[in-house]
Amino acid sequence: xxxxxxxxxxxxxxxxxxxxxxxxxxxxxxxxxxxxxxxxxxxxxxxxxxxxxxxxxxxxxxxxxxxxxxxxxxxxxxxxxxxxxxxxxxxxxxxxxxxxxxxxxxxxxxxxxxxxxxxxxxxxxxxxxxxxxxxxxxxxxxxxxxxxxxxxxxxxxxxxxxxxxxxxxxxxxxxxxxxxxxxxxxxxxxxxxxxxxxxxxxxxxxxxxxxxxxxxxxxxxxxxxxxxxxxxxxxxxxxxxxxxxxxxxxxxxxxxxxxxxxxxxxxxxxxxxxxxxxxxxxxxxxxxxxxxxxxxxxxxxxxxxxxxxxxxxxxxxxxxxxxxxxxxxxxxxxxxxxxxxx
Numbered sequence: 001x002x003x004x005x006x007x008x009x010x011x012x013x014x015x016x017x018x019x020x021x022x023x024x025x026x027x028x029x030x031x032x033x034x035x036x037x038x039x040x041x042x043x044x045x046x047x048x049x050x051x052x053x054x055x056x057x058x059x060x061x062x063x064x065x066x067x068x069x070x071x072x073x074x075x076x077x078x079x080x081x082x083x084x085x086x087x088x089x090x091x092x093x094x095x096x097x098x099x100x101x102x103x104x105x106x107x108x109x110x111x112x113x114x115x116x117x118x119x120x121x122x123x124x125x126x127x128x129x130x131x132x133x134x135x136x137x138x139x140x141x142x143x144x145x146x147x148x149x150x151x152x153x154x155x156x157x158x159x160x161x162x163x164x165x166x167x168x169x170x171x172x173x174x175x176x177x178x179x180x181x182x183x184x185x186x187x188x189x190x191x192x193x194x195x196x197x198x199x200x201x202x203x204x205x206x207x208x209x210x211x212x213x214x215x216x217x218x219x220x221x222x223x224x225x226x227x228x229x230x231x232x233x234x235x236x237x238x239x240x241x242x243x244x245x246x247x248x249x250x251x252x253x254x255x256x257x258x259x260x261x262x263x264x265x266x267x268x269x270x271x272x273x274x275x276x277x278x279x280x281x282x283x284x285x286x287x288x289x290x291x292x293x294x295x296x297x298x299x300x301x302x303x304x305x306x307x308x309x310x311x312x313x314x315x316x317x318x319x320x321x322x323x324x325x326x327x328x329x330x331x332x333x334x335x336x337x338x339x340x341x342x
Contacts, residue, residue, distance in 0.1 A: 004313060007320045011327060014206055015077075018048035018237045021056035024304040025244035029053060032141065032247060034103015035062040039090060039133060041083075042067030042074050044331070045145075045203060046108045049240040051081045053106075056244070064100055066090065091124065096132045104247055105137045107144040110180070113334070115173040115342045122172060127179035134187030141194045141250045143243055144184050148201035148232070148260070149174040153291035153338070156230045160264065160294030163199075163256040171340015185254050194250035201232035201260040201295040203239040204314060206321040208329045211270060211314055215322040218274040218282045228336040229267050229288025232260035232295050235309035242297075245304040258297040261307055270315070277319035289338070 008014050021029075029036070036057060038050045042065075050065040057063060066086045069075040075085045088095040090109055109129055115122040130144065151161035152168035169175045181197050188195040202210050210233050217224050234242075242259045249255045271282035301307075334342060 004309065006316070008206060008317050015048065015051070018205060019051035019055055020237060021052045022241035022245065022305060022308065025052065025241040026056040028245045028247040029056045030058070032103040035064060035100065036104050036106070037099065037102040038063065038065045038106045038108065040067060040107065040109030041065030041078070041085075042069045042071060043108060044208060044329070045236060045240060047074050047078055048236060049106060049108065049243065050078055050083045052237070052240050052244065054081055054083050061103070062100070064102070066099065090129055093132055096136050099136060102137060102140055105133070105140050105142045106243065107133060107142060110145065110177070112173050113331075113342050115171075119172045123176045123179070126176035127183055130180045130183040131187065134184055134191070134193065137193070138187065138191035139193050141247055142184070143196045143198060143246045143250065144180070145243065146181050146197045146199045147174070147177045148199050148258070148293060148295040149340070150178045150181065150199060151293065151295065154294050156288060156290055156292040156294070158294065159298070160232065160296035162296045163258055163299065169340070171342070173342045174340050181254070188252050188254050192252050194252055195254035196246040196249045196251070197254045197256050198243050198246055199256060199258050199295060200239055201293070202234065202333060202335060203236040204233050205236040206318055207327050208331050208333070209233065209236070210265070210333050210335050211318045212322070212328070213332050213335070214267065214270050215274045215318045216328070218271050218280065219278055219322050221280065221283065223283040223285045224267065224271050225286050225336055226268055226284050226288050227286040228292055228338060230292040230294060231265050231267060231335045233265050233311060233314070234259065234261040235307055235314055238307040238309055242300055242304055257300050258295050259300055260295045260297045261311060262297070262301055263311060264294060265311065273315050274319055277315070278323060
């Protein structure tokens with residue numbers, strides 16, 4: 001990979017870094033021999049994943065990014081990067097059936113926040129839509145994003161839940177994500193569709209993510225609740241690169257792939273690191289609980305390589321970005337939520 005900068009000074013530079021493909025991602029895409037469809041491409045991770053695919057895939061193949069595109073700028077930016085876009089309501093079964101053929105599919109559509117106000121929509125998007133997609137792309141290698149929220153809370157001093165840990169979702173959002181997995185599993189078995197289920201914990205970039213949340217609190221002199229004292233963090237570009245490499249792990253029935261960083265991150269230590277960079281001591285409330293939602297990604301990291309962006313570098317980037325008033329999505333991760341209510 002090209003050398004990483006000491007700081008990121010613009011959104012354009014950030015987007016370039018977020019869409020750099022890893023060698024493992026490029027190798028996986030080179031073997032598919034067809035076009036790639038990215039569903040739910042207008043959200044937080046979809047645009048950079050679609051651009052990463054475009055950068056890694058041979059010019060003879062199309063990359064088609066499908067979303068409602070409630071933010072028109074996202075669509076324009078993708079098209080400028082050579083990605084084809086389709087504006088579709090993914091809950092429209094006719095629209096799903098009319099989607100282009102593909103050699104591989106990446107499924108990123110989902111609802112998390114707002115579940116408490118409209119649980120029915122969360123279940124519809126997270127559990128009904130996967131069936132429509134799995135029928136349309138029967139037999140096509142599929143990587144479907146899931147969440148580490150399907151796991152139970154585990155001891156905070158452990159390495160985290162492994163792919164063999166039995167799911168025990170807390171709350172309607174997590175339950176609906178497990179339903180998404182089960183629907184993909186059913187259709188994978190029914191149609192021999194090679195599938196990977198990516199259980200992701202806390203992708204981060206400079207405009208959102210756990211480090212961004214903590215940095216903004218420290219910078220503003222606001223207290224940090226330590227009740228959930230540990231979390232997993234991975235640079236969003238690394239998370240997307242691992243998901244692309246997950247094409248190598250597609251299987252029938254689906255194979256689960258934990259995706260997150262290499263370390264268990266202490267929220268207290270993270271806040272103190274930002275405090276050092278901002279020249280102010282962080283404020284804390286509460287004490288660390290004995291359990292946390294943690295995800296052990298060692299198998300994927302061993303297979304496809306460690307994250308290119310270390311936690312220390314990410315902290316440096318986020319600190320400089322927040323301190324200079326860089327853009328924010330205003331979308332807290334709510335990593336601290338323990339009752340599953342989002």
